[in-house]
Amino acid sequence: MSTEPVLDTRELAKDYGDQLGLSPTTLQVGKGELVLLVGPNGAGKSTFLGLCAGLLEPTGGEVLVTGAEVGSQAARASTSVVPDDPVLYDDLSVWEHAEYVARLHQMDDWDELAAILVERLALGDRRHDLPSRFSRGLRQKTSLLLGLLRPADLLLVDEPFVGLDAPGQSTLVELLEEVVAAGVTAVVSSHQLDLADRATRCIGLRDGVVVHDGPASRDIVRDLTGG
Secondary structure, eight states, X not given: OOSSOSEEEEEEEEEETTEEEEEXXXXXXXXXXXXXXXXXXXXXXXXXXXXXXXXXXXXXXXXXXXXXXXTSHHHHHHEEEEOSSOOOOTTOOHHHHHHHHHHHTTOSSHHHHHXXXXXXXXXXXXXXXXXXXXXXHHHHHHHHHHHHHSOOSEEEEESTTTTOOHHHHHHHHHHHHHHHHTTOEEEEEOOOHHHHHHOSEEEEEETTXXXXXXXXXXXXXXXXXXX
């Protein structure tokens, strides 16, 4: 275990005027942890991930990724983000998306890993198609392909199981488990009970406040989500 946390939030806070997004939160996530981020709708999960990704400006505190301030070039290079709403180009095919991301991150021999991910995500027969014309589930798979392809120390994933069929959900659980076993730190916002069996830690949010930070289990996830 690295002595320096991969993700380090210090009194991190966000408010939206008259609405609290995240109360001051201090926590550290180490190398190779699989953290399940749970809570009811509006609990602050997407706000937390957005702050850690550098996509939102905090109203207090700070975030460090591998010791670098979030938003810096070093932090961005270390962080892969899979948002809840896939962000894709209208005029690039699935494979062209993969090549673009690989070139952007100066990856050598990227095509072998990309081909493996394409097949495992059941995108093999759609690799030359435009994701802009895909269903929600296929767009989600394309977004996951890109998030898992690029090198990263920290993987932030927001509700990745939405729109996926049962085989796709099972494959995603396996892929997340594998990248964590390879040393990547993953923070995943999800109520997926299969993932609760694999997670090393669960962080529960309610009304922007951390109400649980400890073991993950199906019962804990049900309790924190009111399910």
